[in-house]
Amino acid sequence: MSVPRFWRNLGSRYNLEGTHCKECGEYYYPPRDTCVNCRRLGKIEAYKFKGTGEVVTFTVIHTAAEGFEEQTPYALAIIKLDEGPCLTSQIVGDPEKVHIGLRVRSVFRKLGSDGERGMIYYGTKFIPDEA
């Protein structure tokens, strides 16, 4: 990942910043400037997601992409946030404990880094919400 590309989406990656249409109530993650339902009549505002949701589906990665080899096996899931939008994220912890419908909450973790000299990319992952 390039440094500018990461920096541009810092708000979304760190704090789940998205948008919300005040006209129809739709939530968007990642943020959209225009509401797909209301088009030019939409009233978009910034919205910070609560960070809670549930697993819609998941897969367990055994053969990881470069930079993630150390973490296998790990669960990669599609998570439906409580406000509605879905996103893809790693579920931290034992992949055996991940199942469809699992309640999760967001945590701040390292997403990766450009080797030993490059930037460290931080952002959001999810863990089972046991509370």
Added chain:
Amino acid sequence: MTIGIVSYGAYVPRYRIKVEEIARLWGDDAEILKKGLMVLEKSVPALDEDAATIAVEAARSALARGAFDPSRIGAVYTGSESHPYAVKPTSTIVAQAVGATPDLTAADFEFACKAGTAAVQACMGLVSSGMVDLGLAIGADVSQGAPSDALEYTAAAGGVALVIGRNESELCAVIEDTYSFTTDTPDFWRREGQPYPEHGGRFTGEPGYFKHVTNAAKGLMKKLDTKPEDYDYAVFHQPNGKFPRNAAKMLGFSKEQIAPGLVVTKIGNTYSGSCMMGLAATLDQAKPGDRIFMTAFGSGAGSDSFSITVTDRIEEIRDKAPKVSELIRDPIYLDYGQYAKHKGKIRFA
């Protein structure tokens, strides 16, 4: 002017390694070590955790507990001896991740195990002068101990964030005063670019920890004209279980006063988080009106003492974020191989 703690938050990674497991590898006697160190196991960061992620989690926990607008934070100072970048402040990452940017000042602190309390003092100064409304002071570490070194048995991971403010109705604890004692003592250091710290043998105990802790503690009690009996609780920096117990005894504090804050036995020495973790665990159970005496120690060397009185507000905010006891229950144990991987002790060519 009254200055104090508006909120606090702690974070401890879920992974642990037992003293037996480290001793097994190096052929040491685990029973002698456990008795000597009074530590049973230590916390280990996940593969995707470092001092910055721990600082963010602790800070977010403090914000959840305090329930104030993060844009009020005018200063973020993170103390650590394991900042992920040599150049690029951890505090900027924290400030962004808690939604406090951009109207604030930020910097990283380093003073071995007392960088967090040094950050608290800096925030007290900024808050009391009126330069900032709220200050966020954090101590967070993923500390390093070289393989087979004595430090490997205790060097742990964790962090604590304190929000410092001056609005009396908002404070969950008043900081009555602070006092520091600092000298140039070669008890512990890590050179630039080196992965593990070194310790200066005989300087570790008496000329390092005990001299600074007792002088800072006595200095503050003299300044305030207080004595150990005036306090309900006491917290001392806990590099192991023995040092804080001995320091308490030397100063005249009882076992009961230090018991709630002695978290080192189950999580090890969280370095910049260590003393503040003891304070967080004590705040988790203190009652309004209780007085807490806290003394941090950082190698190099110096001690910061604080006299703190808990207010009624503690009851309102305490349960809004996880307590230290909740954070340290249900650990996942690692063997030495997994631990070495988590700590980056295995190097790929």
